[in-house]
Amino acid sequence: MPEWPEMENYRGLLAERIAGARITGAEVTREKSINVPAARFEAELTGQTVWFVEHRGKHLIFHLDNGKRLLLHLMLGGLLAFGTDEEAPDRSVQVTIRFAHGNLYFMGLRLGYLHLLSAKETIARLAKLGPEPFDKRLTAESFRARFAGKRGKLKPSFVDQAVIAGIGNCYADEIAFQAGVRPTASVPSISDETWRKLYDAMHTVLNRATALGGYMEMPLVEGDTLTGGYNEHCLVYDRGGEPCLRCGAPIVKEELSSRKIFYCPNCQREE
Ligand SMILES: [Zn+2]
Structure with missing residues (x-):
């Protein structure tokens, strides 16, 4: 299961590619990987801009410009890839988020999930987590x-x-x-x-x-x-x-x- 370094690596690489980019479309092929009906998920994401990508514990949080957030936990077997249609991964993809310059593919989301949440819901979901390993308050x-x-x-x-x-x-x-x-x-x-x-x-x-x-x-x-x-x-x-x-x-x-x-x-x- 990806841990702190894996998610921090993803955060850095994704920030370079999608921070400030507008979502042009989304596709969900496994509705159980998300928390709302697929059509609503796709409609709510399309047209939004990803402000930034945040890392918290084993999660990534994609901040959208309408104030909503996508909360990702890869759990066991989850993977990400970013590339053009031609570079689409050779394995089953549960969620695809499209940008003008490439697509973000979510794979292996069986136990893992990508949930569309309000800011308040996101905070509630992460409330029980301990501090980040590099939190300055963690002496x-x-x-x-x-x-x-x-x-x-x-x-x-x-x-x-x-x-x-x-x-x-x-x-x-x-x-x-x-x-x-x-x-x-x-x-x-x-x-x-x-x-x-x-x-x-x-x-x-x-x-x-x-x-x-x-x-x-x-x-x-x-x-x-x-x-x-x-x-x-x-x-x-x-x-x-x-x-x-x-x-x-x-x-x-x-x-x-x-x-x-x-x-x-x-x-x-x-x-
Ligand atoms: Zn030894």
């Missing part, structure tokens, strides 16, 4: 405080969107490796020093992954060599049995409350 102290009262292991709390928005299965493991603590560490027993390391590691890992284009499997536009660049640079995620990049020991793959976890038994302490 090392307030980061740690967000885990207060959590009794379980680190990973389930770290991927809880109400704790920090945008961190999921991949980056929770990557950040834990960077900080030298296991995803299975018990939250109440994590030391002050390790909380500080986790806070710094969150910024280091997310910045690096974003700079490398995140781990999406498909380029956004033809010739896009940035998107998906992080696939080759994962520290531990999806590297079970492969050598640790730091010490060479095989990366352990386990399950924790039905989630996959990856860590180096040598470089990461249980606390």
Whole structure:
């Protein structure tokens, strides 16, 4: 599932292409991916200008000039592509938004969705999200405080969107490796020093992954060599049995409350 770096990568690339552009048409081929009747969705979008594209946690928000917003969550399997009719992706598309210079294609929206909402509805939908990882108000102290009262292991709390928005299965493991603590560490027993390391590691890992284009499997536009660049640079995620990049020991793959976890038994302490 796309996480913070993937959505930030999309936001940047999309802003270059559609911020300020007028929507010339829209097509919905899977009505379940949206929240209003397809005809109304298409009619409401056509003629609107996308003011800007905002990123919040695992969501993108497309701000339209009539004050409405499109709230996107890709969930598992969702993908975006932008291109001309000739460059249309070779897989089933659930929603297409047309601009004079190209089309934005939404694919794999089975669990994911693209909802047309008022500003107020959008705010309500995002109300339970925790802060953004780079929110300046999220200091090392307030980061740690967000885990207060959590009794379980680190990973389930770290991927809880109400704790920090945008961190999921991949980056929770990557950040834990960077900080030298296991995803299975018990939250109440994590030391002050390790909380500080986790806070710094969150910024280091997310910045690096974003700079490398995140781990999406498909380029956004033809010739896009940035998107998906992080696939080759994962520290531990999806590297079970492969050598640790730091010490060479095989990366352990386990399950924790039905989630996959990856860590180096040598470089990461249980606390
Ligand atoms: Zn190691």
